[in-house]
Amino acid sequence: MSGSTLLLSILALSSVARADYFSKDPLNQKVVPHDQIPYQVMTDTDDPRGFQSGYNQCNSTTENQESLCQTMYVNHIDDWCLWAPAPPNTPISEAEGDVVAWCSKAGHGTRIIPAGAVTGLQFVQTQSYIQVAGTINQALLNVGGTDGGELDSGGQDGEGNPMGGLVYSNSFPSSNGDNNTFAQVQRWSFFIGNNAFCGKVCDMTGKNPAGLCNNIYDRLGCDYNAPNTAQEGTFEFCKGDDMIPVGTYVVNGVTSVYTQPPEASPIDYDNLPYTATPAPTSSCITYQSADLFAAGATISGASAPASASATPSGSASASASASGSGSGSGSGSIPAGAATSAKASTPVASTKPSSGSSSGSGAAASPSASGSSGAAAAWGVSGAAVVAGFVAVFAL
Numbered sequence: 001m002s003g004s005t006l007l008l009s010i011l012a013l014s015s016v017a018r019a020d021y022f023s024k025d026p027l028n029q030k031v032v033p034h035d036q037i038p039y040q041v042m043t044d045t046d047d048p049r050g051f052q053s054g055y056n057q058c059n060s061t062t063e064n065q066e067s068l069c070q071t072m073y074v075n076h077i078d079d080w081c082l083w084a085p086a087p088p089n090t091p092i093s094e095a096e097g098d099v100v101a102w103c104s105k106a107g108h109g110t111r112i113i114p115a116g117a118v119t120g121l122q123f124v125q126t127q128s129y130i131q132v133a134g135t136i137n138q139a140l141l142n143v144g145g146t147d148g149g150e151l152d153s154g155g156q157d158g159e160g161n162p163m164g165g166l167v168y169s170n171s172f173p174s175s176n177g178d179n180n181t182f183a184q185v186q187r188w189s190f191f192i193g194n195n196a197f198c199g200k201v202c203d204m205t206g207k208n209p210a211g212l213c214n215n216i217y218d219r220l221g222c223d224y225n226a227p228n229t230a231q232e233g234t235f236e237f238c239k240g241d242d243m244i245p246v247g248t249y250v251v252n253g254v255t256s257v258y259t260q261p262p263e264a265s266p267i268d269y270d271n272l273p274y275t276a277t278p279a280p281t282s283s284c285i286t287y288q289s290a291d292l293f294a295a296g297a298t299i300s301g302a303s304a305p306a307s308a309s310a311t312p313s314g315s316a317s318a319s320a321s322a323s324g325s326g327s328g329s330g331s332g333s334i335p336a337g338a339a340t341s342a343k344a345s346t347p348v349a350s351t352k353p354s355s356g357s358s359s360g361s362g363a364a365a366s367p368s369a370s371g372s373s374g375a376a377a378a379w380g381v382s383g384a385a386v387v388a389g390f391v392a393v394f395a396l
């Protein structure tokens, strides 16, 4: 359903094309203590998909809006990151292997999420994982196009998307409330596109991290992978129950596991055997976005047309000019009404493979046009924008 859904199918297509190579040293098996992070965690040099484009050692010198840091954190509602493209206006299907960390707080050696980029946020902590979901003004995060996609610690070749992406948290029980004690997260998945995103990072010492953060349902988007009730305009932290493992559902007391069809096969999103519902949340606390994204207040939008020439491969120099964008003051660039305008302009009817999707990776995403039903509930996003975007995606 969700737009991410189909886009995911795009990614899936590429995975098919590369099924012949799989890492002998997969990312989600690597043990990397936080104080032993190498410059680049990827080690395979024979992957046809290439090599890690950024780096994992991130510090004050790499903390800027051209950072290629690929180590990220999901700590607290005012201290978390997401993955987004390095060059401006890049469809996630083109950037999946090279996305970089964008964080809400300074201190991680990454890009900073500009104020106004996240327009709604639900941060849920359960016994076994942390889930973040929300609405975004994607242009401020360099996400282009109308498609979405999954980023996870698996990837078609086991290298992860981004290749070499590392994730840590100081918020699991093993940290005992000490913000300087970081646990490595080897099982995680994020979806971003269509002005929305979601992510889930699983506590490796918790219950069933491989199931709760399963990454094989890349065509089902946020509504099935990270069911949530995020709403544009609301910023909240909640405690939550664990969801049922991704892809698992119960009907009339019978537990079943959904099998996502091969990428070449269309999915009839109107007739999936189940509808995922968000797990119960409690003790929700709401915040003002300005308090959560203070670090981004002086960051001007990354959507600067100035560096539109950046190449999708994300070389360091590619986005170097991005900071240009002039408009010194951050506030000026905060598109308060972004979400609204996004809705208006969402090409609901665009049934063509939108221009940009040049990258070989399957721009031709199986035209499983059937799908259309609203994924709104799934993303928990009330706005029609997301749904519309998804529709457009389906049309791809």
Ligand SMILES: *[C@@H]1O[C@H](CO)[C@@H](O)[C@H](O)[C@H]1NC(C)=O
Pocket (backbone or CB within 6 Å): 039, 055, 056, 057, 058, 059, 060, 061, 062
């Ligand atoms: C900071 O990070 C960069 C990129 O990983 C690395 O080259 C550099 O050595 C680091 N600097 C320090 C002082 O650790």
Ligand SMILES: *[C@@H]1O[C@H](CO)[C@@H](O)[C@H](O)[C@H]1NC(C)=O
Pocket (backbone or CB within 6 Å): 075, 076, 077, 078, 079, 177, 178, 179
């Ligand atoms: C850890 O960081 C969060 C904010 O990200 C803060 O609210 C909390 O008080 C910190 N904990 C400690 C023990 O400093």
